[in-house]
Amino acid sequence: MTTVATTPSFDWRRQFQALFADLAAQGRPDWVQQLNTQLRYRFDENPHGDLPRWLEALATLPELDGVRASFDTDTVTLSRDAALSGAQAERLERGLRGLMPWRKGPFRFFDTFIDTEWRSDWKWQRVAPHLSDLRDRQVLDVGCGSGYHCWRMYGAGARRVVGIDPGLLFLFQFLSVKRYLGEVPVDLLPVRMEDLPADLEAFDTTFSMGVLYHRRSPIDHLLELKGTLRRGGELVLETLVVDGPEGYTLMPEDRYAQMRNVWFLPSCDTLLRWLQRTGFRDARVVDVTVTTPEEQRSTDWMRFNSLRDFLDPADPSRTLEGYPGPKRATVIATKP
Numbered sequence: 001m002t003t004v005a006t007t008p009s010f011d012w013r014r015q016f017q018a019l020f021a022d023l024a025a026q027g028r029p030d031w032v033q034q035l036n037t038q039l040r041y042r043f044d045e046n047p048h049g050d051l052p053r054w055l056e057a058l059a060t061l062p063e064l065d066g067v068r069a070s071f072d073t074d075t076v077t078l079s080r081d082a083a084l085s086g087a088q089a090e091r092l093e094r095g096l097r098g099l100m101p102w103r104k105g106p107f108r109f110f111d112t113f114i115d116t117e118w119r120s121d122w123k124w125q126r127v128a129p130h131l132s133d134l135r136d137r138q139v140l141d142v143g144c145g146s147g148y149h150c151w152r153m154y155g156a157g158a159r160r161v162v163g164i165d166p167g168l169l170f171l172f173q174f175l176s177v178k179r180y181l182g183e184v185p186v187d188l189l190p191v192r193m194e195d196l197p198a199d200l201e202a203f204d205t206t207f208s209m210g211v212l213y214h215r216r217s218p219i220d221h222l223l224e225l226k227g228t229l230r231r232g233g234e235l236v237l238e239t240l241v242v243d244g245p246e247g248y249t250l251m252p253e254d255r256y257a258q259m260r261n262v263w264f265l266p267s268c269d270t271l272l273r274w275l276q277r278t279g280f281r282d283a284r285v286v287d288v289t290v291t292t293p294e295e296q297r298s299t300d301w302m303r304f305n306s307l308r309d310f311l312d313p314a315d316p317s318r319t320l321e322g323y324p325g326p327k328r329a330t331v332i333a334t335k336p
Helices: 015-025 029-045 051-060 087-098 120-130 148-155 170-178 218-228 268-277
Strands: 068-070 076-081 107-109 113-115 138-142 158-162 184-190 201-207 229-242 281-290 315-319 325-332
Touching: 015 029, 051 087, 051 170, 076 148, 087 113, 087 315, 107 170, 120 148, 120 229, 120 281, 138 148, 138 218, 148 158, 148 184, 148 201, 170 184, 184 315, 201 218, 218 229, 229 268, 268 281, 268 325
Parallel strands: 076 107, 138 158, 138 201, 158 184, 201 229
Antiparallel strands: 068 076, 107 113, 229 325, 281 325
């Protein structure tokens, strides 16, 4: 008798039940219906080949009670009064390592510290002082990765946070935190920006950090972001920039810092003009920071090449391709 291997199923309906109920209560049954179609395709009709491995890793994490979470410090932290047993600690480590590579963080799961590739807390430290009060706001985080910044937004008082990122591994890294917290109004949807309904107008604050330069049409991305916001809503945009006058934009010939999917790196003044032309007001640059190998680097939890490997060893201020090294600007603007 031949045994046919089956792909473990992911109960996405239960996972997103509370979010769907909230969206329906907000008068968005159309979005719920669209999400049901998209998620059914991703998990039931065309599951990712690594889905069984990620589900197994998630199932390996030990069941624990009395868990507390801290979202207002640099490290997103889970803790409890009782120490983990040796077997529980071993299962925890094994499950978390089954979800490698970890790129955005850092996280601490009890006594296990995940030193992620990116010091995402540094970005939050640069952005947070310039934000409008997030308390009682509905927030969208576009390109959220593992959801590190979603947890920081929730810790800052957001009423509900929705992150979107098509990378399924990021979803299961996010769920490794959420599984210990019960029903909290923070969700990560494995969809793309273009999968959202047009002119959604559902969010008080929308973040797009580290996304714009990956878009073939940055103007279309800005218009999509604008469409997610309610009137008076705030856009928080962080992207790679280059020095230069208004109108100057760098388009790499092929790769930028070994990344193929980098299209447009504007000057700050050009970026502000793009925002003005797409209908935002009060756009202002609140931070410009050079990205260093201390902020983005290989670790025991992300063992592939990282920024240091993508810079010219003879001149670390330039990429291997000879372009100016990565510099990131944060811009805040308002939808009229």
